[in-house]
Amino acid sequence: MTSDRWLLYGAYGYTGELIAREAVDRGLDPILAGRNREKVDRLAADLDCESRVFSLADPGLEGHLDDVNLVLNCAGPFVDTHEPLVAACLDSDTHYLDVTGEIEVFESIRENDDRARRADLTLLPGVGFDVVPSDCLAAHLVERLPEAESLAIGYQPAGGFSPGTLKTAIAGLGEDALVRRDGGLEPATVGQTTREIDFGDGPVPAMTVPLGDVSTAYHTTGVPNIECYLAVPPGATRWLRYQRYLDPILALGPVQTLLAKLVDRLIEGPDAETRAETTATLWGEVSNGDATRVSRLRTPNVYRTTKLAALEVVERVLAGDAPAGHQTPASAFGPELILSIEGVERIDEWHR
Numbered sequence: 001m002t003s004d005r006w007l008l009y010g011a012y013g014y015t016g017e018l019i020a021r022e023a024v025d026r027g028l029d030p031i032l033a034g035r036n037r038e039k040v041d042r043l044a045a046d047l048d049c050e051s052r053v054f055s056l057a058d059p060g061l062e063g064h065l066d067d068v069n070l071v072l073n074c075a076g077p078f079v080d081t082h083e084p085l086v087a088a089c090l091d092s093d094t095h096y097l098d099v100t101g102e103i104e105v106f107e108s109i110r111e112n113d114d115r116a117r118r119a120d121l122t123l124l125p126g127v128g129f130d131v132v133p134s135d136c137l138a139a140h141l142v143e144r145l146p147e148a149e150s151l152a153i154g155y156q157p158a159g160g161f162s163p164g165t166l167k168t169a170i171a172g173l174g175e176d177a178l179v180r181r182d183g184g185l186e187p188a189t190v191g192q193t194t195r196e197i198d199f200g201d202g203p204v205p206a207m208t209v210p211l212g213d214v215s216t217a218y219h220t221t222g223v224p225n226i227e228c229y230l231a232v233p234p235g236a237t238r239w240l241r242y243q244r245y246l247d248p249i250l251a252l253g254p255v256q257t258l259l260a261k262l263v264d265r266l267i268e269g270p271d272a273e274t275r276a277e278t279t280a281t282l283w284g285e286v287s288n289g290d291a292t293r294v295s296r297l298r299t300p301n302v303y304r305t306t307k308l309a310a311l312e313v314v315e316r317v318l319a320g321d322a323p324a325g326h327q328t329p330a331s332a333f334g335p336e337l338i339l340s341i342e343g344v345e346r347i348d349e350w351h352r
């Protein structure tokens, strides 16, 4: 399949709709899809797009993809949606992209690498804010220090989160965090390690969190030890570490359902003004024991970056520029991919 027909699944969610609107503005002509007929039809009518309604539980899912070259999956939590869509893409000769940041989803999709290579198809999860900037930062740092033994990535986002991001985080509550140690994935506790990170305006407290880079940055760079940090308000690290005592309760299905309902009722996601005015900063450090290199990225707001990065990758894959098999953003397009996103700046620091 070599046409430029592509399908956006989860099109009427917060993130899907942002991407759909931008795609139409660029003349990229997506087919809008999802499981709720009323919501799909309303958006498709508003944007004058072709639409398709199907559930991921439909038998014969691949039949909905027979005439498309690429699927961008924006229906998360992706732990619930990636398996049927990846299988349907492989069965229908269709490239697969998504905007997941979930470690287990990256690892699961990677298991299809051989099959995708043989079929000359690209499987590229994580084309949003998770993990395009961080993956490109990791690849850039390893170009600066090729023999790096450890990598730390720090995140300082601003502007709040969408309902889906919070619901995906809720679905992971009560589970072990994961870190990359000596090339393997090991369980760890959220906030197990804390440190101060200078995101550009002086040191702030940060703590370890389970983000996708422990999977993707390893596959991009081969660095065997990887930790991800999130900047937190002063004093919060102590309280967040106590969360583990609540883990058995937070892992209960009814508790997660209640929290997700509260999110649906109370959270709308950042509005257009917030998305336009807020930024995010990423900090990365590689070390080989003797030498250290630090670089930072300043990006637009998380959801603006997601929209712009996802469409940049859609255009490149449709143009035939992506290698086959399971890819990360930087394994497919190199560390400079992030610099093609409007509003991104990269700064390098030199250490010994």
Ligand SMILES: NC(=O)c1ccc[n+]([C@@H]2O[C@H](COP(=O)([O-])OP(=O)(O)OC[C@H]3O[C@@H](n4cnc5c(N)ncnc54)[C@H](OP(=O)(O)O)[C@@H]3O)[C@@H](O)[C@H]2O)c1
Pocket: 010, 011, 012, 013, 014, 015, 016, 034, 035, 036, 055, 056, 074, 075, 076, 077, 078, 080, 081, 099, 100, 101, 126, 127, 128, 129, 130, 131, 162, 163, 164, 165, 166, 167, 168, 169, 269, 302, 303, 306
């Ligand atoms: N990588 C990144 O940086 C990044 C950025 C933004 C968002 N995300 C992730 O993207 C996902 C969506 O976020 P959002 O804010 O757009 O959430 P949202 O507004 O809640 O939208 C979620 C969308 O997914 C659909 N969906 C969920 N589960 C489904 C299932 N099992 N089968 C079919 N459709 C399903 C929903 O349809 P229904 O309404 O019918 O349930 C809805 O269209 C989240 O997992 C979020 O973490 C990642």
